[in-house]
Each structure stands twice: as structure tokens, then as C-alpha cells.
Amino acid sequence: MEHTVVRPFEDADLAGAAAALTEVHATDGYPVEGVQRPEAWLRSADVMAAWVGELDGAIVGHVAVMRPHGEDAVSMWVRQSGEREDRIAVLARLFVVKAARKHALGESLTQAAMSYGREHGLRLVLDVMTKDTAAMRLYERLGWQEIGRTSHRYGDGQSIDAVCYAAPDA
Incomplete structure (x- = not known):
């Protein structure tokens, strides 16, 4: 029986999380920007909290809660809800390697x-590329509401369609 664990990210997890991220980019094209510096992408100064997912002791997934940094989902939620930006955080950097999927990580x-988010009185928002249909199904199953659509710009003038979501009420 395979054993899964979700626990807070520790500094010692960085190499394993970076390797998992590089693998996910190779199989799924996430993130679309690429991962030239996976450690820096994972440990951005905007990260408020992060967790890793393990399967049989190996890091196979990651998620972070991040301070807003100009995301369309944040401005959409501020406009729609009237909430202040300092009460909003962004769910980001969620990935699980292909071999570890089907474990609900x-x-x-x-x-x-x-x-x-609930413990800290923060409304979480996110955007997800429309190509990532499994992620969209996950968020919708967990009660996230679509709040709008946007175009995610990256690279040299490239863009991809994305859907913005807000987490359910606490």
C-alpha cells in the first residue's frame, strides 16, 4: 500500500520539490513560462506558506499561498466582492507529478x-489555464466559484486563456 503525506514545506525539501516541478513541466507544460530556475520559482519572496506532498517518502507535489502581485483574479475579486486586497491571497504553484496522480494529493x-486561508482570514483566489482541465475540475469539486476569464501573458508576447476562481466562503 502506497503511503501519502501532506506537510508544511521545509528548506530541506527544495531540491526534491524543484525536481518534481521540472518533471511536471516536462509532462504537462506547467508552468507555461518554463522553469529555468525552479528553486527561485518555488521560494519566491511572495510565498506566505507552502506544503509538499509525499508518496512513499519522495516529494511528488507542492502548493503555495502567495501574496497578491497584480494577478487578474485578485483585481476581479476586489471588484466583485468589495474585499480589500490585504484580505486576499493567491493559491499557486500547485503541481503533482504524473506518476503520483490518483492518490488525491x-x-x-x-x-x-x-x-x-480560513485560519488567517484570507480569501484565496487563483487562475488556471483552460488547458488544465483536471485542475479546473478539482477546484470546482472543492466549491471554488469561477469569477471571470483572462489571458495569461508570458514569454515573448505569448498568451494562453485562463479561468479565475475564488475559494468558497470560510
């Missing part, structure tokens, strides 16, 4: 981030 990681 994506759901467990998302639930950890949602619990953090």
Missing part, C-alpha cells in the same frame, strides 16, 4: 492551502 494540497 492535489486535493489534499489544495485543502491544506484552503485551511490556511
